[in-house]
Amino acid sequence: xxxxxxxxxxxxxxxxxxxxxxxxxxxxxxxxxxxxxxxxxxxxxxxxxxxxxxxxxxxxxxxxxxxxxxxxxxxxxxxxxxxxxxxxxxxxxxxxxxxxxxxxxxxxxxxxxxxxxxxxxxxxxxxxxxxxxxxxxxxxxxxxxxxxxxxxxxxxxxxxxxxxxxxxxxxxxxxxxxxxxxxxxxxxxxxxxxxxxxxxxxxxxxxxxxxxxxxxxxxxxxxxxxxxxxxxxxxxxxxxxxxxxxxxxxxxxxxxxxxxxxxxxxxxxxxxxxxxxxxxxxxxxxxxxxxxxxxxxxxxxxxxxxxxxxxxxxxxxxxxxxxxxxxxxxxxxxxxxxxxxxxxxxxxxxxxxxxxxxxxxxxxxxxxxxxxxxxxxxxxxxxxxxxxxxxxxxxxxxxxxxxxxxxxxxxxxxxxxxxxxxxxxxxxxxxxxxxxxxxxxxxxxxxxxxxxxxxxxxxxxxxx
Amino acid sequence: xxxxxxxxxxxxxxxxxxxxxxxxxxxxxxxxxxxxxxxxxxxxxxxxxxxxxxxxxxxxxxxxxxxxxxxxxxxxxxxxxxxxxxxxxxxxxxxxxxxxxxxxxxxxxxxxxxxxxxxxxxxxxxxxxxxxxxxxxxxxxxxxxxxxxxxxxxxxxxxxxxxxxxxxxxxxxxxxxxxxxxxxxxxxxxxxxxxxxxxxxxxxxxxxxxxxxxxxxxxxxxxxxxxxxxxxxxxxxxxxxxxxxxxxxxxxxxxxxxxxxxxxxxxxxxxxxxxxxxxxxxxxxxxxxxxxxxxxxxxxxxxxxxxxxxxxxxxxxxxxxxxxxxxxxxxxxxxxxxxxxxxxxxxxxxxxxxxxxxxxxxxxxxxxxxxxxxxxxxxxxxxxxxxxxxxxxxxxxxxxxxxxxxxxxxxxxxxxxxxxxxxxxxxxxxxxxxxxxxxxxxxxxxxx
Numbered sequence: 036x037x038x039x040x041x042x043x044x045x046x047x048x049x050x051x052x053x054x055x056x057x058x059x060x061x062x063x064x065x066x067x068x069x070x071x072x073x074x075x076x077x078x079x080x081x082x083x084x085x086x087x088x089x090x091x092x093x094x095x096x097x098x099x100x101x102x103x104x105x106x107x108x109x110x111x112x113x114x115x116x117x118x119x120x121x122x123x124x125x126x127x128x129x130x131x132x133x134x135x136x137x138x139x140x141x142x143x144x145x146x147x148x149x150x151x152x153x154x155x156x157x158x159x160x161x162x163x164x165x166x167x168x169x170x171x172x173x174x175x176x177x178x179x180x181x182x183x184x185x186x187x188x189x190x191x192x193x194x195x196x197x198x199x200x201x202x203x204x205x206x207x208x209x210x211x212x213x214x215x216x217x218x219x220x221x222x223x224x225x226x227x228x229x230x231x232x233x234x235x236x237x238x239x240x241x242x243x244x245x246x247x248x249x250x251x252x253x254x255x256x257x258x259x260x261x262x263x264x265x266x267x268x269x270x271x272x273x274x275x276x277x278x279x280x281x282x283x284x285x286x287x288x289x290x291x292x293x294x295x296x297x298x299x300x301x302x303x304x305x306x307x308x309x310x311x312x313x314x315x316x317x318x319x320x321x322x323x324x325x326x327x328x329x330x331x332x333x334x335x336x337x338x339x340x341x342x343x344x345x346x347x348x349x350x351x352x353x354x355x356x357x358x359x360x361x362x363x364x365x366x367x368x369x370x371x372x373x374x375x376x377x378x379x380x381x382x383x384x385x386x387x388x389x390x391x392x393x394x395x396x397x398x399x400x401x402x403x404x405x406x407x408x409x410x411x412x413x414x415x416x417x418x419x420x421x422x423x424x425x426x427x428x429x430x431x432x433x434x435x436x437x438x439x440x441x442x443x444x445x446x447x448x449x450x451x452x453x454x455x456x457x458x459x460x461x462x463x464x465x466x467x468x469x470x471x472x473x474x475x476x477x478x479x480x481x482x483x484x485x486x487x488x489x490x491x492x493x494x495x496x497x498x499x
Numbered sequence: 500x501x502x503x504x505x506x507x508x509x510x511x512x513x514x515x516x517x518x519x520x521x522x523x524x525x526x527x528x529x530x531x532x533x534x535x536x537x538x539x540x541x542x543x544x545x546x547x548x549x550x551x552x553x554x555x556x557x558x559x560x561x562x563x564x565x566x567x568x569x570x571x572x573x574x575x576x577x578x579x580x581x582x583x584x585x586x587x588x589x590x591x592x593x594x595x596x597x598x599x600x601x602x603x604x605x606x607x608x609x610x611x612x613x614x615x616x617x618x619x620x621x622x623x624x625x626x627x628x629x630x631x632x633x634x635x636x637x638x639x640x641x642x643x644x645x646x647x648x649x650x651x652x653x654x655x656x657x658x659x660x661x662x663x664x665x666x667x668x669x670x671x672x673x674x675x676x677x678x679x680x681x682x683x684x685x686x687x688x689x690x691x692x693x694x695x696x697x698x699x700x701x702x703x704x705x706x707x708x709x710x711x712x713x714x715x716x717x718x719x720x721x722x723x724x725x726x727x728x729x730x731x732x733x734x735x736x737x738x739x740x741x742x743x744x745x746x747x748x749x750x751x752x753x754x755x756x757x758x759x760x761x762x763x764x765x766x767x768x769x770x771x772x773x774x775x776x777x778x779x780x781x782x783x784x785x786x787x788x789x790x791x792x793x794x795x796x797x798x799x800x801x802x803x804x805x806x807x808x809x810x811x812x813x814x815x816x817x818x819x820x821x822x823x824x825x826x827x828x829x830x831x832x833x834x835x836x837x838x839x840x841x842x843x844x845x846x847x848x849x850x851x852x853x854x855x856x857x858x859x860x861x862x863x864x865x866x867x868x869x870x871x872x873x874x875x876x877x878x879x880x881x882x883x884x885x886x887x888x889x890x891x892x893x894x895x896x897x898x899x900x901x902x903x904x905x906x907x908x909x910x911x912x913x914x915x916x917x918x919x920x921x922x923x924x925x926x927x928x929x930x931x932x933x934x935x936x937x938x939x940x941x942x943x944x945x946x947x
Contacts (some may be wrong), residue, residue, distance in 0.1 A: 387547075
């Protein structure tokens with residue numbers, strides 16, 4: 036039992052805590068923990084050596100010690116430079132990037148106002164509790180502040196002798212219980228919304244993510260599940276507008292998590308959950324942070340991390356048709372230039388997954404323009420024809436579903452026709468014997484359609 | 500993640516030593532990792548080219564292991580892709596599964612099944628692992644003696660999440676799930692029936708079956724064909740010790756009342772009546788349980804995995820895995836109808852399928868597609884240049900020949916082209932040769 040029996044916190048430990056209390060207690064714990072210094076946010080590069088995650092440097096979690104506001108400024112400036120290089124960025128992305136900056140300053144004011152409020156709410160405590168005042172001094176949770184205040188408040192609050200981590204972990208698991216129930220009782224939706232409101236109000240998520248790599252394994256999982264639940268239900272507008280409009284930095288933190296194997300899977304699940312909301316997906320797609328997915332993450336040697344990031348990329352490019360199509364059209368050159376490295380990857384899984392996704396993207400109605408552009412390029416055709424004869428039968432099969440689009444195109448450019456005619460006989464022979472063991476009516480039909488189309492291709496057509 | 504990022508992720512770091520397990524699409528090897536103080540690891544090598552589960556399922560299986568950190572759950576240290584294989588580097592449990600241990604013990608004349616003090620300890624440990632799973636919002640879906648691993652010190656770990664599903668996938672605790680997977684003998688009736696879906700309680704049923712399996716050496720209906728097992732599980736009373744020819748333990752002693760009680764509680768056909776892991780763990784049967792006798796009298800005697808031929812263990816009819824997709828109910832009904840006509844057919848058919856998959860894999864471990872030897876498929880020497888029509892037609896004919904003929908003809912192909920060299924139209928042959936030299940690498944240069 037705590038020594039300071041009259042303290043606000045100790046009185047709380049005796050009864051079931053309200054969501055507000057849970058969040059405040061967790062925030063108090065977080066302020067006792069230093070934020071992770073991020074100078075070394077690196078990850079193993081494609082070639083297995085240590086390489087800095089591109090586009091993460093200075094962009095996101097820059098040099099040690101800058102204030103949140105500085106970080107945000109950096110962020111804004113680099114985003115501006117990016118958007119000036121891609122002048123056609125949609126308005127939505129630009130306005131919301133401005134919103135994010137506003138949000139950052141609001142984050143600390145959230146916190147301060149939460150303070151003021153707390154005074155009003157803390158009817159069950161006589162005096163202002165130490166953890167909160169120490170939290171107030173550390174405000175943005177900068178490392179130095181937090182660690183000193185941490186020392187101070189551990190001594191003062193010291194609940195039941197548990198370490199800060201243990202207390203934090205306990206709060207998180209209690210929050211999880213509120214959101215998910217225990218499998219027996221119904222979940223109280225009002226309480227969930229209440230919890231989400233407080234999580235937003237107190238800025239719990241950014242604080243957690245700043246210390247994410249330092250959290251214990253299970254606490255990270257709980258944190259992710261809390262995030263995922265309130266994002267899924269968008270309780271209190273957690274995903275949209277809170278994250279989408281005001282706290283893009285949360286998404287940046289999550290994305291940079293792919294650089295850290297120990298948190299990558301937690302971060303990945305949160306990213307995907309947030310990106311179920313169209314506005315969030317748009318924010319990510321139209322930010323420079325989408326490129327490390329193509330350049331680095333999906334190429335990581337760890338299968339679990341690489342495949343997770345691929346799953347996220349895939350959600351981004353296929354879940355919200357309109358946004359994805361807009362992105363693919365606007366960033367066509369960069370996307371498909373980078374896509375080449377996926378299709379040419381030495382990694383079997385990367386090759387196969389990216390080829391499959393390419394087929395899905397091209398065959399989606401909403402991506403008609405992208406498809407027409409893609410299948411007009413003879414470079415692309417060459418790439419796909421080489422994949423069509425990959426030693427892997429599965430990759431051949433996926434390549435077929437892209438190749439067929441080139442052939443079926445009624446308006447094939449001469450360069451495409453030329454290649455097809457040049458290789459016509461070989462292609463016909465190859466396709467005739469192609470995957471004859473597949474017991475799939477549609478596949479057989481498509482195959483014979485391709486064979487017919489190819490057989491009837493006129494070379495003259497190519498010449499004109 | 501436990502001992503996360505430090506693990507190397509390339510094959511060179513894990514020289515394979517011995518095959519210690521074999522499944523339809525995966526083989527498990529023993530290895531030591533020099534980079535990690537030569538620690539022994541078990542490496543599950545999955546053949547991604549021929550595997551019948553989707554990458555998404557595999558990803559989730561790996562994630563499940565990576566996101567688990569519990570003394571009774573098998574750890575996965577790292578995973579990476581090598582050629583078309585996925586390598587999962589896992590903790591080495593050198594005594595193998597409980598099933599393996601029991602098989603060994605039986606061969607050594609120690610009889611079938613485990614003594615009660617041994618199995619009570621194993622059940623308790625497994626239950627703790629299962630509780631961790633359930634607390635995470637996950638169902639294991641394949642709890643059985645074959646998935647409970649032991650090491651020489653008597654540590655117990657649940658393994659094989661190949662079919663485990665996430666109940667809290669992301670953001671929501673799904674109440675039930677409808678995928679039809681597992682192993683018939685251990686499957687709960689509601690899993691088979693596919694009517695209301697199922698939840699955590701399905702694992703409790705499997706746990707009850709596993710208790711019987713450990714006690715008697717085999718699951719109650721293991722000697723029946725899978726379809727028969729399904730029908731018996733759905734139609735008959737829940738199995739118990741009475742389902743066996745005698746209800747004595749391997750040492751001739753009767754099983755305790757506590758054990759019978761645990762089995763009865765778990766094997767209730769109404770899932771709602773089955774206890775949770777927590778309730779079971781609070782049962783006095785799982786009070787203080789020591790591993791000492793298990794270690795000294797059983798584990799010390801059985802060989803470590805890999806010392807004996809893994810292929811030799813015969814599989815009882817009802818103990819193979821059943822992977823059925825969402826239309827499983829249909830398949831099940833069709834199969835059940837088959838049983839009604841004659842059980843033998845159903846049995847043979849199933850066994851054949853299982854065997855076929857295994858043999859195919861064994862016969863050609865390196866099977867990667869139609870042309871494993873070559874980088875690319877014969878007859879696909881595409882031409883991407885703008886060379887003249889004449890040579891291209893000849894080329895095309897050669898190509899056709901190559902496709903129909905033997906591998907050797909590809910060489911002829913190239914030779915012919917080389918003969919044609921000198922004309923303005925020999926780009927084609929150049930590219931063919933170029934391709935051969937570069938093993939079919941890119942054609943970027945040819946596009947000038």
